[in-house]
Amino acid sequence: MKEDKMIRKAVERDLAGIAGIYEAIIDQEEKNAASIGWKRGVYPTEDTARQALNRGDLYVMEADGQTIVGSAIINQVQVAEYANCPWQYPAAEKDVLVLHTLVVDPAQSKNGCGRSFVNFYEELAREAGIRYLRMDTNVRNEVARAFYRKMGYKEPGIVSCVFNGIEGVQLVCLEKKLEEVI
Structure with a gap:
């Protein structure tokens, strides 16, 4: 039976x-079953989600009306590191929508949840x-990079930084220009 999934604002x-x-994703990383670049207790944490909830920009994907199987933060906030990227499409903050911290429960991988969220x-x-x-x-997150390429995103640059408290990050910036808007 196919699970019914929907995306909504988080509560x-x-x-x-x-x-x-x-935590499940970080568990995988610690077992060398994934390479995301996150650190337990540093980023992301429940507080990361709580701050987004309080701002009103946290979304969840739920299955069958109850189980959270994915989450993302969607807003117009471009992190400071973006200033160091040679964007192909320079744009004012008001003209850009940013996807942050997209996660899918590892038990739901390959079920189209990430594609649905994007x-x-x-x-x-x-x-x-x-x-x-x-x-x-x-x-380091080759799986995400390949996924975003398939979704039509380009990589205009990689920025060396301390990102969300994690040192030594090589941050891949991704962008896409929508041809049609409503």
Whole structure:
């Protein structure tokens, strides 16, 4: 039976589920089953999700109306490191929508959840009349990089930085220009 999944704004009761996904991904990294570049207790944490919830820019994907299987932060906040990227499409902050901390429960990988979340993000941009999309990932995260390439995102630059408290990050900046907006 196919699970029914939907994306919606997060609410307080979703935080534990989101934090559980963060921990499951970090567990995989610590077992060398994934290479994301995150650190337990540093980034991301339940507080990362709580701050986004409080700002109103945290979204979740739930399965069958109850289980959180994915999460992302979507807003117009471009992290400071983006200033060091040679963007192909220079744009004012008001003209850019940014996807942060997209996660899918490892138990749901290969089920189209990531693709659905990116499609949702792009649709939000279209509805808001925003043409430029940006996001980032760690250079170590080859799975995400390949996924975003398949979704039409380009890598205009890699920025060396301390990112969200994690030292030595090679931050891959990604962008896409939407051809059609509403």
